[in-house]
Amino acid sequence: MSDLGDWLDFLALIALIVYRWDLGAPALAALSVTVALPRIAIGPFAGVWVDRWPRRTVMVVADLARAVIVLGLVLAPDLPTVLALVFAKGVFSTFFSPARQATIRQTVPQEDLLAASSLAQLSVQVGKVMGPVLGGILVAIAGPRAAFAVDSGTFLVSALFLIQLPSYSRPAGDEGEGEEEEPSAGVWNEFRAGLRYISHRASLGIAIGSMSAALFMIFIIDSIGVLALKELGATEALFGVAVGSIGLGTALGAVAIGQWGQRFAPVGLMGGGQIVSGAAVAVLGAAVILSLRGTGLEWVGIYFLVGLSAAAVMVSYGYILQVETPPEMMGRVFASADGVQTVFQLAAPPLGAALAQAFGIGPVLAAAGIGLALIGALVVLASPRVHIASGDIRASLA
Numbered sequence: 001m002s003d004l005g006d007w008l009d010f011l012a013l014i015a016l017i018v019y020r021w022d023l024g025a026p027a028l029a030a031l032s033v034t035v036a037l038p039r040i041a042i043g044p045f046a047g048v049w050v051d052r053w054p055r056r057t058v059m060v061v062a063d064l065a066r067a068v069i070v071l072g073l074v075l076a077p078d079l080p081t082v083l084a085l086v087f088a089k090g091v092f093s094t095f096f097s098p099a100r101q102a103t104i105r106q107t108v109p110q111e112d113l114l115a116a117s118s119l120a121q122l123s124v125q126v127g128k129v130m131g132p133v134l135g136g137i138l139v140a141i142a143g144p145r146a147a148f149a150v151d152s153g154t155f156l157v158s159a160l161f162l163i164q165l166p167s168y169s170r171p172a173g174d175e176g177e178g179e180e181e182e183p184s185a186g187v188w189n190e191f192r193a194g195l196r197y198i199s200h201r202a203s204l205g206i207a208i209g210s211m212s213a214a215l216f217m218i219f220i221i222d223s224i225g226v227l228a229l230k231e232l233g234a235t236e237a238l239f240g241v242a243v244g245s246i247g248l249g250t251a252l253g254a255v256a257i258g259q260w261g262q263r264f265a266p267v268g269l270m271g272g273g274q275i276v277s278g279a280a281v282a283v284l285g286a287a288v289i290l291s292l293r294g295t296g297l298e299w300v301g302i303y304f305l306v307g308l309s310a311a312a313v314m315v316s317y318g319y320i321l322q323v324e325t326p327p328e329m330m331g332r333v334f335a336s337a338d339g340v341q342t343v344f345q346l347a348a349p350p351l352g353a354a355l356a357q358a359f360g361i362g363p364v365l366a367a368a369g370i371g372l373a374l375i376g377a378l379v380v381l382a383s384p385r386v387h388i389a390s391g392d393i394r395a396s397l398a
Contacts, residue, residue: 005154007131012147038090039342046094047335055099062096063159073148102330117318118258129247194332207320217372219348246307253311266316268383273312274376285366
């Protein structure tokens with residue numbers, strides 16, 4: 001429900017800003033920055049508090065706060081008020097997400113963490129697909145402010161689910177890898193301890209670093225993907241089908257990996273997904289360069305393949321973070337990784353647009369795809385030398 005809530009107001013915000021208030025690109029850019037800023041500036045430090053406080057309480061309070069904040073969007077009179085409320089919602093989201101990941105780590109047996117990671121990714125993808133669809137229906141029927149009211153309700157329902165959880169406090173125990181902290185350690189010291197832990201675990205460094213680089217390539221691809229399909233003769237309707245096929249591919253991929261992914265080492269599975277995604281995007285870029293034409297279904301198939309292989313990347317990444325991080329540090333590790341990746345996500349679209357303007361859409365798309373595939377190849381090559389806490393998924397299930 002909280003994943004649905006995260007996306008339900010997406011289309012409503014755009015409808016309000018673009019169609020009701022008739023504001024242009026600068027307003028949309030301000031919205032994008034406002035959404036990302038809490039994850040960069042506040043998220044890593046929020047992870048410290050998540051590791052200190054009871055996780056259930058953090059999630060319930062974050063949901064209740066977001067319900068009130070989103071309800072405030074119903075009455076927001078202008079863009080500055082909307083941006084302030086969106087920022088406030090983002091602040092509470094930076095507490096909710098690491099608390100959720102930490103609770104999964106603390107409650108799920110290690111042999112079931114892969115399935116839990118798959119279900120979590122499936123939830124995110126369903127929210128991404130269903131949220132804008134439901135938001136669009138609500139906007140069409142009753143306007144964007146009605147969508148905000150319904151969105152507020154999704155966070156209340158989420159809180160009602162979470163209240164039923166046992167209350168999990170910060171687990172007792174050492175920090176692992178030689179890192180020890182006094183109970184009275186300051187926020188900055190605990191934050192640094194989280195970063196040191198990441199730097200001392202090759203598996204976490206590879207997972208977070210390659211995921212950040214991959215997201216950078218993916219967001220460059222996303223920023224010019226619609227232009228590539230347009231040059232290939234795809235209609236607006238076909239573009240919608242292609243985008244939807246990514247979500248469908250990712251959802252099906254998450255289910256498949258939850259069922260059969262235990263047969264593979266997680267680092268290698270992550271790298272393999274990056275190779276396939278990159279190769280598919282490079283083919284799309286080559287098609288633009290060569291001015292190929294077809295029925296259009298070919299491009300939908302490529303987008304579906306990208307989504308399918310992306311599931312291998314995201315589920316494996318989530319699993320590696322879960323199994324390689326002690327429960328008492330889960331908030332810091334997850335939030336720090338998310339902050340780093342958000343910086344790359346913000347930088348990619350303007351760079352992609354500038355490169356496409358300078359060199360053309362096809363070459364940039366092909367180069368980004370090749371770059372993503374090369375990242376995956378390096379990850380696959382490193383996989384045999386990377387120790388996962390459980391050895392590999394197969395060992396944890398043996």
